Amino acid sequence: MTTKLALSSILCTTILGSAAYAADITVPSGDEIQKYVDQAQPGDTILVEPGVYKQSVYIDKPNITIRGLRDGDNWAVMDGELIRNDGIITSGHSSTIDGFFVKAYKGNGIMTQGANNFTISNNYVEGAFYGIFPQYGINGLITGNTVSGAEDAGVYVGMSDNVDVFENIAFGNVMGLEFENTRNGLMANNHVYGNSAGITLTLIPGLPVKDANNLVIRDNLIEDNNIENFAPASSIASQVPRGIGIGIVGPDKTTIENNEIKNNGTAGILVADQTLFGMSTDPKNDPYSDEAIIMANTFSGNGEDMTGILGDLIKQAGASGLDVVALGKGRGSCLANPDEVASLGTDRWETCDPSLSAAEMKTAMIPGGAEEPVYTAEQKGRLTYLAVCTGCHTYDSVLHGPSMQSIQALYKDNADGMIEYISEPVRKREDFPEMPPQAYLGEENLNAIADYILNELGG
Amino acid sequence: MSRSPRHLKGTLLSTALTCLISLPAFAQTGSVLSDLENPEFLAKKRAEAAEFIKCDPIDGFDARMAAYEAGATAKWDRASMGCAVQAGSQALDEMSLPTNLIWAFVTFRVDNIEKHLEVLGANLEYFDVLANSYADHYEGIEKSSELYVRWQDTRAQSEAILAKIDPIIPKVTEARILRAAYNLASTVKETPPEEANAAMKSAIEDLEIAIAEKPEALDGLSQLMLGQVLVALPPFLGGDALRGIELLEQANELNPNDLTVHRALVEAYMGEREDEKAIALLQAALEVDPALENGQDYVDDTKHLGGLALRLDQGDMATQFNDKRNERLASNPELLTRKAIASFGHGEENPFTGKDSSDLN
Numbered sequence: 112m113t114t115k116l117a118l119s120s121i122l123c124t125t126i127l128g129s130a131a132y133a134a135d136i137t138v139p140s141g142d143e144i145q146k147y148v149d150q151a152q153p154g155d156t157i158l159v160e161p162g163v164y165k166q167s168v169y170i171d172k173p174n175i176t177i178r179g180l181r182d183g184d185n186w187a188v189m190d191g192e193l194i195r196n197d198g199i200i201t202s203g204h205s206s207t208i209d210g211f212f213v214k215a216y217k218g219n220g221i222m223t224q225g226a227n228n229f230t231i232s233n234n235y236v237e238g239a240f241y242g243i244f245p246q247y248g249i250n251g252l253i254t255g256n257t258v259s260g261a262e263d264a265g266v267y268v269g270m271s272d273n274v275d276v277f278e279n280i281a282f283g284n285v286m287g288l289e290f291e292n293t294r295n296g297l298m299a300n301n302h303v304y305g306n307s308a309g310i311t312l313t314l315i316p317g318l319p320v321k322d323a324n325n326l327v328i329r330d331n332l333i334e335d336n337n338i339e340n341f342a343p344a345s346s347i348a349s350q351v352p353r354g355i356g357i358g359i360v361g362p363d364k365t366t367i368e369n370n371e372i373k374n375n376g377t378a379g380i381l382v383a384d385q386t387l388f389g390m391s392t393d394p395k396n397d398p399y400s401d402e403a404i405i406m407a408n409t410f411s412g413n414g415e416d417m418t419g420i421l422g423d424l425i426k427q428a429g430a431s432g433l434d435v436v437a438l439g440k441g442r443g444s445c446l447a448n449p450d451e452v453a454s455l456g457t458d459r460w461e462t463c464d465p466s467l468s469a470a471e472m473k474t475a476m477i478p479g480g481a482e483e484p485v486y487t488a489e490q491k492g493r494l495t496y497l498a499v500c501t502g503c504h505t506y507d508s509v510l511h512g513p514s515m516q517s518i519q520a521l522y523k524d525n526a527d528g529m530i531e532y533i534s535e536p537v538r539k540r541e542d543f544p545e546m547p548p549q550a551y552l553g554e555e556n557l558n559a560i561a562d563y564i565l566n567e568l569g570g
Numbered sequence: 571m572s573r574s575p576r577h578l579k580g581t582l583l584s585t586a587l588t589c590l591i592s593l594p595a596f597a598q599t600g601s602v603l604s605d606l607e608n609p610e611f612l613a614k615k616r617a618e619a620a621e622f623i624k625c626d627p628i629d630g631f632d633a634r635m636a637a638y639e640a641g642a643t644a645k646w647d648r649a650s651m652g653c654a655v656q657a658g659s660q661a662l663d664e665m666s667l668p669t670n671l672i673w674a675f676v677t678f679r680v681d682n683i684e685k686h687l688e689v690l691g692a693n694l695e696y697f698d699v700l701a702n703s704y705a706d707h708y709e710g711i712e713k714s715s716e717l718y719v720r721w722q723d724t725r726a727q728s729e730a731i732l733a734k735i736d737p738i739i740p741k742v743t744e745a746r747i748l749r750a751a752y753n754l755a756s757t758v759k760e761t762p763p764e765e766a767n768a769a770m771k772s773a774i775e776d777l778e779i780a781i782a783e784k785p786e787a788l789d790g791l792s793q794l795m796l797g798q799v800l801v802a803l804p805p806f807l808g809g810d811a812l813r814g815i816e817l818l819e820q821a822n823e824l825n826p827n828d829l830t831v832h833r834a835l836v837e838a839y840m841g842e843r844e845d846e847k848a849i850a851l852l853q854a855a856l857e858v859d860p861a862l863e864n865g866q867d868y869v870d871d872t873k874h875l876g877g878l879a880l881r882l883d884q885g886d887m888a889t890q891f892n893d894k895r896n897e898r899l900a901s902n903p904e905l906l907t908r909k910a911i912a913s914f915g916h917g918e919e920n921p922f923t924g925k926d927s928s929d930l931n
Contacts, residue, residue, distance in 0.1 A: 386802075395877055399841070420763050428806040438804050440811070440841040456804055 144168045144177075145551045151175055153203075159211070161185035165192055167216075169551045170201035171491065173483060177201075179210035179234075186235070191216030195547050196499060198239065201226050202491060204483035209233050219244045220258075223251070224494045227481040231256065241267045242284065245274065247494070250481035254278050262341060263348040264289035264311070268296060270320040273477050276301065285342045285351055286311045287333075290362070292320040297475040301331045307353045309336040309375065314361025314385055314396055315347070321395040323362035327469045330369050333357060337376040337416065352377055352421040356413065361385040363401040366469045371409045372434070376416035378425070380405060382456075384439030399441045406447035406463045407470075410434040414453070430455045489567075492559025495552060496568070500560065506568065512546060515568060526561040533557055612715070619715035625653035634661035642692045645699050645866035646906045652720055655696045658689040659727035667734045683742065686735055690748050693728040697755040700724065702870075702908070704759060721760045728752050743784040747792050750776035754795060774799060781817075790824030793817040794831055801838045811842055822851075827862045829855055829871035836878050845882055852879050856890055865902045869895050873908070 133154035138147045140162030147157050153174040161182050166189070170177065177199065179187030189198045189211055196218035199208055206223065207230040213220040220239035223229045229251040235258075236242040242258035242265040245251050251268075254277040258265030265284035268274050269291045276298040281287030287303035289311045290296045303309040310333060314323040333356045342348035352358070354377030359365050361384070372379040385398035414433040417425055425433060435446060437456035445463035446452055486494070504512045522529040534557065536546035549557070628634050634657040641647075641654030665682050700720055703713075732749060739745045750773040757766040777796040780787060797817030803809030818835040825831055832855040839848035855875055860868050876891030899905055 395880060397881060423763070423767075424804075424807065430806075442843060456806060458805070 148175070148177070149553070159187040161187055163188045163190055165190045165195075167191075167195050167197050167547075167551050168199045169197075169553065169556070170199070170203050170206060171553060171556060173203040174205040175201070175203055176207040176209065177211075178207070179212070181210055186210075186212035189213045189216075191239070193217060197222060198236075200224060200499070201229070202486070202494060204228055205480075206230070207232070211235075212237075214238055216240075218499070220261075222246065223248050224497075225486060225490070227251075227483050230254075236261075236265070242281075243267065244269060245271055247271065249273055250477045251275070252277070252476065256280075258287075259283040261285065262343060264291075265306070267291065268293050270318060271296075273475050273481070275299075275474050275476055281306060281309075283338065285340055285348045287336065289313065290323065290326050291315055292318050292323050293326065294322065294324055295475045296326045297329070297472060298327070298331060299329045303331060303333045304335050305338055306336045307338050307340040308351050308355040308358050309333040309372075310356070311351065311358045311360065312362045312365055313358075314398075316385060316396050316398075322397070324364045325475075326362055326364070327366045327368070327472055327475070328357060328370060329366070329469060329472070331371075333370055333372045333375070335374045337374075337418075352381065352419050354378070354416065354418055354422070355381050357381070359383070359400050359403055360387055361396065361398060361400055363397070363399075365400070365402070366404040366467070367406075367408060368404070368469055369407045372413065373410065374412040375414075377414060377418055377422050378436040379408075379410050379413035379434040380436070381421065382435070382437040382439070382441060382444065384441070387438060399439060401441045401443050403437075403441065403444040404463055404467050404469075405435060405445070405452075406465075406468065408434075410452060425455065428455060488555060488559040489563070491556055492561075492563035493567075495556055495560055496563050499549065499552070500564070515564060519565060519568070522561075522565060526558070526565055529561045529565065530554075530557045533560070615711050615715040616719055619712070619719045623649065623652065623716055623719060625656055628657050628660075631661050631664045634658065638689065638692070642695075643864055645695070645864055646904050648696075648699050648703055648720070651696060651699060652723075655689070655692045656723070656727065658692060659731065662686055662689055662731060662734070667738075683735070683738065683745075686731055687744055687748055690728060690731045690735070690752070693724055693731070694748065694751050694755045696724050697721075697758065701755075701758045718760060725756055728756060743780050743787045746776050746783075747780045747788050747795075750774075750780070750795060751791070754799075770799065785820065786824060789828070790821035790831075793821040793824070794828075794834060797821060797838070798834050801834075801841065811838065814838060815842065826854070827858050829858055829863060829868065829875065832858075833871055833874055833878070836875065840878065840881070848878070849882055849884060849887075852882070852884065852887055856887065856894070860894060860898055865898060865905050869898050869905050870908065872898075 136147050136151055136155055136157045138144050138157060138159045140160040141164065144159060144164055144166060145168055148168060148170055151157055151172070153172055156176040156178060159177065159179050161180055164187065181187070187210065191198060191214065193215045195216055198213040198216045198220045199211065200219065200222045201208065202224045204226050205228045206226055208221050209230070209232045212235045214237040216239040218240050220236035220242045221231055221234060221244070222241070223245040225247040227249040229245055229248055231243050231245065231253045233255040234243070236256065238260035240262045242261040243253060243256060244267045245253070246269045248271045251271065251274045253266055253274065256266070257280040259282050261284040264286040265281040266276055266279060266288045268276065268289065271293050273295045274293065276288055276296065277300055279288070279301045281301065281303045282305040284306045287306040287309045288298055288301060291313045292315055298310060310328055310331070312323065312326050336356055337354045340349060340351055340353050342351070354375055356372040356375035356379045357367055358381045367380060382400050382403050384400060385396060414425070414431055417431065425431065425436060432453050433455050434452045435454040435457060437444070437454070437460070445461040445467070446454060446457055447463040449457070449462055504515050504518070506515045534550040535548055538545040552560070628637050638654050638658030638661060641650045642658060644651045644654065662685065665685060667682055667686060700717055703717055732752060735745045739749060753769040753773040757769045774796065777792045780792040781796065785793070797814045800810045800814030800817065815835070815838045818831065818838055821831045822835055832851055836848045836851050839851065852875060863871070872891045872895040876888040876895065879888040879891060899907065
C-alpha cells in the first residue's frame with residue numbers, strides 16, 4: 112500500500128509539474144525534429160509544420176505530444192526513403208502521435224515501446240513493415256488513422272493490454288488490423304478492405320507474453336480482403352491465409368459481433384489453433400482458440416474464391432461459400448443463428464445466448480489510465496534493441512546486416528567504438544548495405560544498447 | 571525380426587505433425603533479402619553451402635560404419651551427425667540386400683536387412699534434427715542454404731535405401747513402418763503442400779496395414795505416428811481424436827519409457843480436456859529413467875513436458891522436469907538448450923526482466 116501511495120504522489124507531482132511548464136514548440140518545415148524533441152519537457156506539445164522530413168524521431172520522455180500540422184493536402188511527411196528503419200518511436204508514457212504522413216520506412220512507421228497511456232491518431236502510414244505498432248503498452252487508443260502497404264499488419268497491437276482501435280481505415284496490407292498476444296482490446300467502427308486478411312487475432316509462440324484474450328471486434332466493415340500475400344517469405348506473416356475476413360488463431364474469449372463481413376474469397380471468419388501456421392508450439396501457450404462468440408454479423412459473398420492451403424482444405428471437405436470455418440480443438444465457442452450462417456467445423460459449438468452480447472461495451476481502456484513505471488537504462492536498451500536493431504540484425508546469421516555475434520566479436524571491450532559507429536556508420540563490407548545512422552536514439556540509449564549487445568546478449 | 575536394432579524414437583513425427591495443416595513449410599526458409607527470389611543467387615548460395623558442409627572422405631566399409639556408429643546419435647551437433655549418417659548410408663552401398671526373406675536366411679544376410687533399416691532410421695532421426703534447426707520466423711541465407719542442402723542430401727540417402735528395401739516391404743512390417751515414417755518426416759520442410767499431402771495419405775495407408783499386421787513392431791511406432799495424425803487432422807478431413815488417443819495409449823503400453831509418446835499422449839488428452847489423465851501421464855513420465863533416452867531428446871522432451879505441466883497448473887511437476895533437465899544439461903554440456911534469440915523485432919527474451927521467458931524457472 113505504501114508503494115502505491117508513493118507512486119500516486121509521484122504521478123501527481125509529475126502531471127502537475129508538467130502542466131505548469133507545458134509549452135508548444137514549433138518545428139519549422141524540413142528542420143530536424145529530433146533537435147526539438149530533445150529540448151522538449153514532459154507536458155510539451157511539438158508542432159511540426161507541413162513539409163518533408165527525411166529522418167527518424169525517437170521520444171524517450173513522458174507526456175510529449177507530437178503533432179503534424181496539416182494544410183489541406185500538405186502534411187508533415189516523415190519519409191524513410193526505404194533506407195531508414197523507423198519513422199516515429201516513443202518509449203515515453205502518455206505520448207500522443209498525431210497527424211503525420213509516414214511513408215517508406217523499412218521497419219516501423221509509428222511505434223511505441225513499453226509506453227503506457229498512448230494515443231496514435233489521425234496519421235496516414237504507408238508502406239512500412241509494421242504500419243502502427245504499439246508494443247508492450249498498457250492502455251492506448253489508436254483512432255482515425257489510415258494504414259496501407261504494410262508487409263505485416265497495418266495496425267499491429269503487440270503484447271499490449273487495454274487498447275481501443277477505433278475508426279481506422281486499413282487497406283493494401285498483408286493484415287489490416289491485428290491484436291497479437293494482447294489482452295483486453297476493442298476494435299470498432301473500422302473499415303478494413305483489400306488486405307490479404309482483414310483482421311487477425313493471434314497468439315504467437317515464443318514471445319514473452321504468453322496469452323491473448325478478451326478481444327472484441329464489433330461494428331466493423333470487413334470486405335474484399337483477397338490480395339496476394341506479399342510478406343517476405345521469411346516472415347511469419349507470409350503464412351497468413353489470403354481471403355480471410357477475420358482470423359482467430361490462438362486467443363481465448365473473443366467476440367465477433369455486428370460486423371459486416373463480405374466478399375472475402377476463402378472464408379468470412381476462420382477460427383483455428385496456433386499450429387495452423389506451422390509454428391512450433393510454445394510450452395507456455397494454450398494453443399487452442401476457446402470461447403469464440405460469433406453473433407449478429409452480416410455475411411455475404413464469402414468463400415467464393417478459395418485459395419491457398421486453407422482453400423484446399425475446405426475444398427477437400429467438399430465445402431465452399433463459407434462464412435465461418437473452425438479448425439482445431441477449441442472449446443466453449445458459440446454461433447448465433449447457426450442455420451443462417453454457412454459454417455464448417457462448428458459441430459461442437461453451442462448457439463450463442465443473447466446475454467453474451469458486447470454491444471454495450473464502450474472501451475477496453477482503463478478508467479483513469481495505467482500506472483507509468485520508470486524504466487531503467489538497461490530495460491530501455493533491451494527494448495530498443497528488440498525494436499530497432501533486430502529490424503536488420505539477428506543473433507547468429509545474416510539479415511540485412513551482419514550477425515550480432517560478429518558485431519560482438521568486433522567490438523569486444525570497445526563500447527565507445529560501437530556507439531561511434533552506430534551514430535555515424537560508414538560502409539565496412541562490400542556485400543552489406545550501409546547502415547543508417549542511429550544518432551537520433553540519444554547518448555543514454557546508445558550506451559544502453561551497446562551495453563546490452565556487448566554484455567548481455569548471448570546464445 | 572522383432573524390431574530395428576537401433577531404438578528409433580520417432581521424435582521427428584511430433585515435429586512433422588504439428589503442422590500437418592500448415593502452409594508451405596518451404597516458405598519458412600530464406601531471408602527478407604530480395605536476392606532470395608533470384609534463382610541464380612539461391613543456386614550460388616546452395617553450392618557454397620554444399621562445399622562448406624562437405625564431409626571428410628572415408629574409404630572402406632568398416633571405416634564408414636565406424637564413423638556412423640561414432641556419430642549417428644549426436645543430435646546436438648547437426649554437422650557431425652550429418653557426416654556420420656552419410657557415412658552409414660555410403661557403407662550400405664557395399665552391402666547387398668536379398669529381395670526375399672527366405673533367400674536372406676539361406677545366404678545369412680538377415681543382418682544386412684537390419685542394418686539397412688537401422689541406417690534408414692538414423693536418416694529419419696536426422697530429418698528431425700534438421701527440422702529443429704529451422705527458425706520459426708527468420709533464417710539467414712547461409713543457414714537456410716545449409717539446411718536446404720542437408721535436407722536434400724538426407725532425402726537422397728533415404729530414398730536410395732528405400733529403393734533397396736522396397737521388394738521386402740510386403741514381408742517386413744518394420745520396413746513398411748519406416749517407409750511411412752520417411753513419408754511423414756521428409757515432407758516437414760522444403761516440400762510443396764500437395765506433395766506433403768500425398769505423402770501423408772501414403773503414410774496413413776502403410777500405417778493401417780502395419781498395425782493390422784504386427785502391432786508390436788518397432789515398439790508401437792505405427793500407433794504413435796497414426797495416433798498423432800488422427801489427433802492433428804480436423805474431423806471433416808478424416809481426423810478422429812478419440813481413435814488417435816486409443817492408438818497413442820497402445821504406443822505408450824508398448825513403449826512406456828519413451829517420453830516422445832508421453833508428449834504426444836499428454837497433448838492429445840489436453841486437446842480433449844482430459845486433464846486428469848494428462849496429469850497422471852506426466853507423473854509417469856517423471857519416473858522414466860533418463861539413461862534410456864538420447865541426451866538431446868531427453869532435454870527437449872523434459873522441457874516440453876515441463877511446459878505442459880505448467881499449462882496444467884502443475885508447478886511442482888514442472889519444477890521436477892526442469893530439475894531433471896538441468897541435471898542432464900550439467901552432465902552433458904554439449905546438449906542444445908534451444909534458447910531462442912530475438913528475431914525479427916522480438917523474441918522470447920522479456921525486455922523488462924532480461925530473462926528468457928521459456929526458462930521453466
